[in-house]
Amino acid sequence: MSVNYYNNNAQEFYNGTVNVEMQSLYNEFLPLIPKGGAILDAGCGSGRDTLAFKSQGFRVHSIDASAELAQLAEALIKQPVEVTTFQQFSASVQFDAVWACASLLHVPFDELPLAFSNLAIPLNEGGVFYCSFKYGDDEVERNGRFFTNLDEARLNSILATTSLTAQKLWITGDLRKGREKEQWLNAILVKG
Template identity: 50%
Template sequence: MAYYDCEAQSFFATTVDVDMSSLYKRFLRELVGGAAILDAGCGSGRDARAFRERGYAVTAMEPCPPLAALAEAHCGLSVEILRFQDIDWVGRFDGIWACASLLHVPLAELPDVLQRLAHALRPGGILYVSFKLGRGERENGGRRFTDLDEAALGELLRLVPALTVAEIWTTADRRPDREDERWLNALLRYSHSP
């Protein structure tokens, strides 16, 4: 949080114009037009704006107040200042977009956070997540990261049986000069059991 409080403007500038359309395509094909989407950890507001412009009902949340203010100005939506660990929505969204945001949650807290996100989905809803490809927790440049590979994600999901993998793939970073960085992407389906 301290990193983003201080670096909100530079983070906004380096991420707001990144073309994410290929990832949007995979996520949005799982949803009907006008579906309710949560942009969880919306950062610059880039993705919330893209979904809103495509006609979806978007809710955006971001734990860092300075970044939330920049996101609001960019996406034209009110951005809730909220940590993943405090999410308590139930059955509100058809899709949740958690792009490069859950990677800042400590590994020990991820099962609870994923369970909270699952409960925020309607039955059959879809959750998109992305993590830097790797394994373990680390600090880099004042930020902490939880890196996952496919096996580590599988281990994590065994603790959250309500979520099952619909699709999993890897991509290169979309930012200039960072193409060597690899990302683990997954679409997770919420299988509600009464």
């Protein structure tokens, strides 16, 4: 259901997210990755983060479930975006890190263990996995998009079924103008 929203509203979503300042989150994530390392941008959306990572010398493989968004991202990042879901994704290469910024929240709660596990398969041992969810303990639908909201307890219950453990959890306000009051749960996970 969310994929249809993004296919139908790709340009509007792209315009609203491509220039959001993300440096505060990059500062938590990028120092944990080897110089020139490989990052999986899981749910790359506009391609904003892929572009930022590439500009700092990282190798990035980008995926998104929306074919329309993938097209817009490809034009920005000047490389292909693989159209696939987290549950169907399969990699033939290994990654030093996974970046899933505000993307896994569209996966139903009962499918999140599979999505996390699947994305962690190509992650190197000791690799880092960043994810973020709107803060809460429910599932909601808004304007044609489905959201799974997580708090620390719900995230930890999912991680217990995977090869990932939480290294750091923190809460931030939304980085988009006018949405600062919306709370986000951010997590740095480690495969081990």
